[in-house]
Amino acid sequence: MLSAATTLVRRDIRLALRQGMDSLMAVVFFILACVLFPLGVGPEPQTLARIASGIICVAALLAALLSLERLFQADYEDGSLEQMALSALPLPAIVLAKVAAHWLTTGLPLIIAAPVLAVMLQLDGHAFAALVAALALATPSLSLIGAVGAALVLGARRGGVLLALLILPLYIPLLIFAVAAIDAAAFGLPVQPHLLLLGGIAAAALVLAPWTAAAALRQALA
Numbered sequence: 001m002l003s004a005a006t007t008l009v010r011r012d013i014r015l016a017l018r019q020g021m022d023s024l025m026a027v028v029f030f031i032l033a034c035v036l037f038p039l040g041v042g043p044e045p046q047t048l049a050r051i052a053s054g055i056i057c058v059a060a061l062l063a064a065l066l067s068l069e070r071l072f073q074a075d076y077e078d079g080s081l082e083q084m085a086l087s088a089l090p091l092p093a094i095v096l097a098k099v100a101a102h103w104l105t106t107g108l109p110l111i112i113a114a115p116v117l118a119v120m121l122q123l124d125g126h127a128f129a130a131l132v133a134a135l136a137l138a139t140p141s142l143s144l145i146g147a148v149g150a151a152l153v154l155g156a157r158r159g160g161v162l163l164a165l166l167i168l169p170l171y172i173p174l175l176i177f178a179v180a181a182i183d184a185a186a187f188g189l190p191v192q193p194h195l196l197l198l199g200g201i202a203a204a205a206l207v208l209a210p211w212t213a214a215a216a217l218r219q220a221l222a
């Protein structure tokens with residue numbers, strides 16, 4: 001089962017790199033959103049430093065949302081998803097493999113780009129480690145929760161709008177705790193409680209999201 005799931009992850013990564021549009025769009029949106037904020041609020045270092053954590057986390061959240069609609073859509077349209085569902089690999093494992101590929105092609109580039117943008121936004125240097133840790137814990141949850149939403153709207157008209165309405169409220173705790181962790185590090189306060197909360201959400205999403213998304217996919221394929 002592990003080899004089949006690994007093969008599926010490699011397949012999705014190859015497809016994402018070959019097409020490139022969804023992953024590239026997410027990273028470009030993330031960069032542009034962070035670059036545009038200083039133009040709107042002004043270039044004062046103190047102002048940017050105060051809101052840098054919120055800017056980066058909101059931009060990362062929205063960037064991850066951009067590519068979620070296509071998580072299952074392409075395989076659904078060409079019949080590959082139905083063949084996967086009929087294979088020996090359990091549907092929750094298929095969901096988990098596709099989520100892993102999504103995180104590797106979308107979430108990981110956002111984590112890599114975040115410190116560079118943090119420098120531009122004058123984020124306190126003491127908060128860089130917390131920024132990377134918070135995004136490393138939050139972005140897998142974004143992909144896992146997003147997979148549930150993507151499965152629920154699969155085949156629906158205007159699925160992107162429905163997807164945003166479904167999962168954005170679920171993203172709010174991740175946004176709150178990620179920003180709180182970065183701000184705590186910047187002010188010299190304990191960061192561990194916020195990171196533990198993010199880790200708890202990630203653990204819960206890892207257990208619940210694949211099964212929930214699999215149930216929604218079965219309904220869409222019925």
